[in-house]
Structure formats: structure tokens, C-alpha cells
Amino acid sequence: MQRIIGVDIGTSLTKAVVFDHTGVSVAQASAPSQVRHLPGGAVEQDFEQVLGTVASVVRDVTAQLDGPVDALALTGQGDGVWLRDADGFSVRPAISWLDGRASALLTEWQRSGVTREVFRRTGSGMFPGCAGPILAYLDEHEPSSLDRAVVAGYCVDAVLQRLTGAITVDVSDASLPFLDPRTRQYDADAIAACGLSHRTSLLAEPAKPYSVFHLDREGAELLGLPEGLPVTGGPFDLPACAIGAGVRRPGDGILTAGxxxxxxxxxxxxxFDPEGEPAGMLLCTPDEGLYLRGMPAMVGTAGLDWACRMLGIEVATIGELLSASAPGANGVQALPFLSSSGERAPFVDAAARAQFTGLSLNTTRADLVRALCESIAYAARHCFESAGLTGTLYANGGGVRSAEWTQIFADVLGRDVVIPADPGVGARGAVLVAARALSDPFDEDVWAANARTVTVQPHIADVYERGYAHYLDSLDAARQRWSR
Known part of the structure; x- marks a missing residue:
């Protein structure tokens, strides 16, 4: 049996997991990454610190094993811009997908039709933290950084370059915003629409499906693994989670409440409908002919973290608070758009902001928490309706660790939710892709069987139907205010 280390390089946490032949983890480790929030909506990361977390977790899980490993499988955060030189070293701090410095530029692109032109060609909408507006912003305000760079890529391919020396990118990462998913090649007109034709050389050639790379001497020394060990680089975390959770039939979907x-x-x-709302992502998967329609709203558990800070409560008490407020949150409603860079799915608006309504002197902390959790579930329903969910729904992420919040998701979405019982779904997906790339795949039916199901409570369906209708009405009214 192959022993493959799956590494998921998240925004705030890097995780490594090794699975047995049934898909159960036998070793795991994690290490935090630092995220810097700067003036002007800038959000950056130190690539060397992030790379250090990869080395830490790989060495940790390797020490837990009683024998050698056969391969390393990478996945991690997407979007943003990670500028590197020919040797894979940063020419400036990495710009996170959370970054909002290009918000004004994106708003202008929405007015001038740039975003719609790119959407017509690629099926993906742009938001402030994706490569198009970030690169255009840097081209205007920080051209020297682009001049010094050899490649403008993403987190996973940045780590892959330092470990193997390869300059490449997975098609899933490259999908947004410049890749034509039908040809798996960059669309020159989409690049030109963003005013970046003269920077095309910074875009790495997408790797062929199931490409395998190998640790070079520097990568081997960093990780404490043998030189020449096979390495796979992608897909990034969203499609990796879909693969790891068991999404295999058209119409199936996955909710990642991270x-x-x-x-x-x-x-x-x-x-796709070229005249539809220019939002979301049309992602290539490792299998040609299979795609993921992604609608990643900006705020999931980050909204709950904000509520805990504001209300002075512990995350561990969320379940009790949700149980203390009835469905409908005693009349309190919310819009969950708490990101400083606005929203990116199922619509794009850099001016999007959160709100709470229906408050009174009788409103409790439990009502506020429940209203926020319900609003995030309504946002998920809005996203899935836009993405075309018709089949089984899977879920993963920190949010589904709360049984109470998971029940809200199931009830609002009106369908049962299947949750893999083992953690590390993104790493699991990366490992499954690596096993296929090495021509020795695991039995995915066995891996997917290790799951539990949260069922819908039909008796409260009417409450959430009314709540969702109110959510959409409130969103329509808010979008009119934001546009002014």
C-alpha cells in the first residue's frame, strides 16, 4: 500500500495527513501561518514562513510513521498572487485572496465592462483578491515587483517550485481568471481586457493532468525526505475538498464551511451563460471533461469568529447559543457580508457589507449568533442555486464540527448533508489525485464510505423558506444601497 503525505496549505493553518488504505488518517500534524492585515485593505503572507509550516508538518507526520513514505501530495489556498524569481524566492510578500487593495479598480472594471468581458471568455467572475485585478493594480502602483518576478502564481505552485524546482501551475488554480476551461489554455483576449498582455510571460504553463514532479536536493533537505521522492502539486483546496469528500457524480456538490x-x-x-451574473468560478479538475462550478462566498467561519470577538464568547459555546434561540432567531435577520473586500459569490460587489435587523431590547446574544449562522446558510443556498446543485450534498470544514450549525445548513438547504468522518478532506483529495497520478489508485468507494449524514427536519421547513425569501429581499435592497 502506498503511503502518501497529503499537505493542505491553508490561509491560517497548514495540515499534513497520512491515510491508510481505507481512508482513515494514521498520522496528522498542523502548524499556524501568519496573515498580515495592512492599511488600505491589503492582506499579505510571508512565503518563507508559510514554507516553514510545510516543512514542520511534514517532518512531524514522518516522525509518527514506522516506515518510509512513497510520495508527497500538495494542495492549499487559491487565488491571490505569489510573485517569485527563477529560484522560487519571493520578490515581495505574497498577496492573499483576502486582499482588498484592488477593490476600487474592480469596481471600475465592473462599470466599464471588463469583468463581463472576462466572464464571457472564461466563465469566471473576478473579485478584488484574484490575480486579474491584483496584477493590474501592481502594474500601475508597483511595477518594479512585476519587473523582478519570473512567475506570478499561487500558493501551491510556489511551494512546489521550492521543493522541486518546477515552474508550473495546476489547471484548477489557473482557471481564475485567465484560463479558457474548454481548451485549458490562457485566453489572450481575457488577459488583454485586464490590460496585462505585456505581463503574459509571468503566467506559468498549466501542468498536464496528473503530472508528477520530484523533490530536488533543496526540497529534500527542507522536508527531511529522500531526494527524487514523487510530488504532486494540486488541485488547490476547493476542488481537492470535493474530490476528498466523494463528489464524483454530475450534480453532486460540496459545502466547505471554512x-x-x-x-x-x-x-x-x-x-455557461455568458450573460449571467459575472461571479463564481468555472474550475478545471484533474479529469478532462469534468468541471466544478464554484461559488465561494467570502465569509464562512470567519463571520462566527468575528461574532465571538464582538460578543465576548468562546467558540466552544456556539452550540449552546444556537440551541438557546429558536429557528428564525426570534425575528433577528442578518446579511453576512463581513469581509472588508466585499463579496465574490454568487455576486461580486466590493462594497458589500453586513447588517443585522429586527433587534430589540429583548434580543439576546444567542439570537445574534443564530441570525448570523442562518444568514450564512442562506448565502450557501443562494450559491448552490446559482451553481446548479441537484445531487448529493457533502460538507466539510470547521463549521460542520458544530452539530447545531450543520443542522441549520441542512434545514435551510432542504437536503441531507453527508460529512466525511475523518478530518483533512483537502489533504485526502490531494492524496487521491496523487495515487491516480502514480497509477496505483485507492478504492474511492471505500474511502467515501467513512461518513455520517445529517438529515433535514421537515417540520421547520416553512420557517426557513420565509427566512430565505426575506434574505433575498434584504439583499436586493442592500445591493441598491451599495451601488449608490
Whole structure:
């Protein structure tokens, strides 16, 4: 049996997991990454610190094993811009997908039609933290950084370069915003629409499906693993989670209730409505002919973290608070758009902001928490309706560790939710892809069987139908205010 270390390089946490042949983890480790929030909406990370977390978790899980490993499988956060030189060293701090410095530029692109032109060509909408607006912002305000760089990539391919020397990118990362998913090649007109034709050389050639790389001497020394060990680089965390959770049939979807709220649906078609709302992502998967329609809203568990800080409560008490407030939160309603860079799915608006309504002197902390959790579930329903969910719904992420919040998701979405029982779904997906790339795949039916199901409570369906209708009405009214 192969022993593959799966590494998921998240925004705030890097995790490594090793699974047995049934998909149960036998070793795992984690290490925190530092995220810097700077003036002007800038959000950056130190690549060397992030790379250090990868070395830490790999060495940790290796020490837990009683024998050698056969391969390393990488996944991690997508979007943002990670500028590097020919040797893989940063020419400036990495710009996170959370970054908002290009918000004004994106708003202008929305007015001028740039975002719609790119959407017509790629099926993906742009938001402030994706490569298009960030690169255009840097080209205007910080051109020397682009001049010094050899590649403008993402987190996973940045780590892959330092470990193997390869300059490449997974098609899933490259999908947003410049890749034509039907050809798996960059669309020159989409690049030109962003005013970046003269920077095309910074875009690495997408790797072929199931490409395998190998640790070079520097990578081997960093990780304490043998030189020449096989390494795979991608897909990034959203499609990796879909694969790891068991999404394999068209129409199936996955809800990732993490820092962001990612909603994805599997499809056999790369076709899309070019006149639709220019939002979301059309992601290539490792299998040609299979795509993920992604609608990743900006705020998932990050909203709950904010509520805990504001209300002076512990995350561990969330379950009790949700149980203390009835469905409908005693009349309190919310819009969950707490990101300083606005929203990116199922609509894009850098001016999007949160709100609470229906408050009174009788409102409790439990009502506020429940209203926020319900609003995030309504946002998920809005995303899935846009993405075309028709089949089984899977879920993962820190949010589904709360039985009470998971029940809210199931009830608002009106469908049962299947949750893999083992942690590390993103790493699991990366390992499954690596096993296929090495021509010795694991039995995915066995891996997917290790799950539990949260069922819908039909008796409160009417409460959430009314709540969702009110949510959409409130959103429509808010979007009119934001546009002014």
C-alpha cells in the first residue's frame, strides 16, 4: 500500500495527513501561518514562513510513521498572487485572496465592462483578491515587483517550485481568471481586457493532468525526505475538498464551511451563460471533461469568529447559543457580508457589507449568533442555486464540527448533508489525485464510505423558506444601497 503525505496549505493553518488504505488518517500534524492585515485593505503572507509550516508538518507526520513514505501530495489556498524569481524566492510578500487593495479598480472594471468581458471568455467572475485585478493594480502602483518576478502564481505552485524546482501551475488554480476551461489554455483576449498582455510571460504553463514532479536536493533537505521522492502539486483546496469528500457524480456538490464559504457543484459541461451574473468560478479538475462550478462566498467561519470577538464568547459555546434561540432567531435577520473586500459569490460587489435587523431590547446574544449562522446558510443556498446543485450534498470544514450549525445548513438547504468522518478532506483529495497520478489508485468507494449524514427536519421547513425569501429581499435592497 502506498503511503502518501497529503499537505493542505491553508490561509491560517497548514495540515499534513497520512491515510491508510481505507481512508482513515494514521498520522496528522498542523502548524499556524501568519496573515498580515495592512492599511488600505491589503492582506499579505510571508512565503518563507508559510514554507516553514510545510516543512514542520511534514517532518512531524514522518516522525509518527514506522516506515518510509512513497510520495508527497500538495494542495492549499487559491487565488491571490505569489510573485517569485527563477529560484522560487519571493520578490515581495505574497498577496492573499483576502486582499482588498484592488477593490476600487474592480469596481471600475465592473462599470466599464471588463469583468463581463472576462466572464464571457472564461466563465469566471473576478473579485478584488484574484490575480486579474491584483496584477493590474501592481502594474500601475508597483511595477518594479512585476519587473523582478519570473512567475506570478499561487500558493501551491510556489511551494512546489521550492521543493522541486518546477515552474508550473495546476489547471484548477489557473482557471481564475485567465484560463479558457474548454481548451485549458490562457485566453489572450481575457488577459488583454485586464490590460496585462505585456505581463503574459509571468503566467506559468498549466501542468498536464496528473503530472508528477520530484523533490530536488533543496526540497529534500527542507522536508527531511529522500531526494527524487514523487510530488504532486494540486488541485488547490476547493476542488481537492470535493474530490476528498466523494463528489464524483454530475450534480453532486460540496459545502466547505471554512474561513470562506465555498459551494461547488460537479458538471460534465464547461458551458455557461455568458450573460449571467459575472461571479463564481468555472474550475478545471484533474479529469478532462469534468468541471466544478464554484461559488465561494467570502465569509464562512470567519463571520462566527468575528461574532465571538464582538460578543465576548468562546467558540466552544456556539452550540449552546444556537440551541438557546429558536429557528428564525426570534425575528433577528442578518446579511453576512463581513469581509472588508466585499463579496465574490454568487455576486461580486466590493462594497458589500453586513447588517443585522429586527433587534430589540429583548434580543439576546444567542439570537445574534443564530441570525448570523442562518444568514450564512442562506448565502450557501443562494450559491448552490446559482451553481446548479441537484445531487448529493457533502460538507466539510470547521463549521460542520458544530452539530447545531450543520443542522441549520441542512434545514435551510432542504437536503441531507453527508460529512466525511475523518478530518483533512483537502489533504485526502490531494492524496487521491496523487495515487491516480502514480497509477496505483485507492478504492474511492471505500474511502467515501467513512461518513455520517445529517438529515433535514421537515417540520421547520416553512420557517426557513420565509427566512430565505426575506434574505433575498434584504439583499436586493442592500445591493441598491451599495451601488449608490
Amino acid at each position: 474561513t470562506t464559504l465555498a459551494c461547488q457543484v460537479l458538471s460534465t459541461s464547461a458551458e
